[in-house]
Amino acid sequence: MMVLAGAGSGKTRVLTRRLAYLILSGAASPETILAVTFTNKAAREMRERVLELLGLDAPSGVAHRFWIGTFHGMGARMLRQQGKYLGYDPDFTILDTADQERLAKRICDESSFDHKYWTPKRLINHISRWKDDGITPDRLDEVNEREFLNPGDKTRVHSFYQSYQESLMRANAMDFGDLLLNCLELWRRHPDLLAHWQHRFGHLLVDEYQDTNAVQYRWAAQLADLHKNLCVVGDDDQSIYSWRGARLDNILHFKDDFPDVTVIRLEQNYRSTGNILRAASELIKHNQGRMEKSLWTEDDDGRKIDLFTAESSEDEARFVASEIGALCPLGDFSRAAVLVRASRQTRAIEEGLMRQGIPYQVVGGLRFMDRAEIRDALAYLRLVHSARDDVAFERVVNVPKRGVGQVAMAKIRAVAMQESVPLLEATRRLVAAGGISGKAKTALKDFVMLIDEARQICQLESPAMALAHLLDRSGYVASLDGHEKRDEKMDNLAELRGVLVRSESLTMFLEETALVTDMHESGEPSPNRVVISTLHAAKGLEFPYVFLVGMEEETLPHSLAVNEGAEGLEEERRLAYVGITRARERLYLTHARKRWMYSEPTFPMPSRFLRELPAEVLEDRGPKFSVKFGASGSIGLPSGGSRPFGGGGGSPRFRLR
DNA sequence: TGCCTACGCCTTTTT
């Protein structure tokens, strides 16, 4: 079954009701159901709502019998059990992007792969994308030659990809892509293992189906191949993750792949006013590659959509802040949200809100797990947990600085290579054999001892005690003294410790922290704060008042996306659509005439998407002399501004229709 | 080995 659910049509409700119904009607028991989502938050919500419908508490034990989670979480769960058939230990580590890049850099350094375009970062980027498409090193020749710039690069990239995979294997580690790709590989080699899961899961549900990539699609389709009970829910108009490998084809071609599918359309919107819905519908009609869907509402037209032209980004932020002040006189600021295209736009908004004393909360800003001190602490714990985790070893062997530099590292690696042992073990042998001297020797000896001690403490006492020991005895805590952000860092570490204490085991803790990137906000949203969010992070949320700021060419649509051609542009339009449909009662669209970009002033054109909205639902909110852009009398700017998309011809003009 | 400085590159969106 495919449920095409328009924005605000009750998609999540459908999924949770279906789940609850399957169980209450006796058609299925919890352990035979597999439900996958994209975010941990969505998974958590689904679980809670289902349990609620079933009239059960979370501790009832039933919660554990459900397999509700993210694609990556489910993949990890299966591979913990069966990864051994591919040569992985059950306690394999999961690398995130930062880990991947470090590893990539090391491989580049070692193989003197120094390339202008193919930087470690880009290599990882491309490899991740290839993995989304199911392209393993041996299938790299399927990739279009153009992607490699120079013909010779392909060979070098190919050998890098191979080394990268080998390093992962050696460190008993998987990156995000591997969590699913390895499932497919496992099932290919051992069909009986696939059969086991196929048998078990009588019902599969996939949320946000429009965001699945090729591998996720194959993963789900294979699991469902026995019982053919696959239910997907999605909205092609809200597909905004193609850059992460999402295939809109998966939804557009679902009928071809599953000929006897039942398609259900949910077109009644229970969220927004008539005007907001009309604006969204008109906008999205400009896209070609979509399934016809027409949303309707029983709600009134409501207020018109406020369109505001700001002189500058500061002006825009000031306007947003003062409107929010007026809309939320009682201080119930959580009713309002400011949505941006790119996270760097948040700063100007933050400053504007701060100036007027309006509390706010940035979602998806700098992530808790990405903070240096958190990553250091986690790397220490990972090394304690798995002596094979070379990535973790490299991260902390010289943190805090203890005099282990390139020379010492090279020696360690040589031993590791020669004797086929992990870096930690290699260090142990190197020190014992006296192959190193001076400062580095003492430092490495102490380091190995520290890890050993921590491992003991972890077993005899608790992981939290081990963490304390690691941070203290390594000198890490002391090294923060005098640091400008010392207190903040200590607070973060304390918070991490709190999570560790609440975890069942170190293993579970590391699993959570590897896959949950938003644990900082995993609690309830802070009360009475304006939410500032990227459009991507805002999907699935709704607010009475929404400000969609930076409605300008180069920003929305983003310049990079426009360069990708028609498909890129359509995805930008879907982003705008997602933003608009977050609003329940009031929607503001703002753009600025002048914006600073890398300390250079730019004069962006208003977004083409503004022109695609029906004029009758818009209300211009001044300043009064700017009702028509480019009209004479507007303050001293050349009409048309700096025209980012070039062309020397007549100045492009923007008018409200 | 580590500190300092200058420079370059960047900035889409994230499980």
Next chain:
DNA sequence: GGCGTAGGCA
């Protein structure tokens, strides 16, 4: 406007 890195120097 901010960060990471390369390169020079102690």
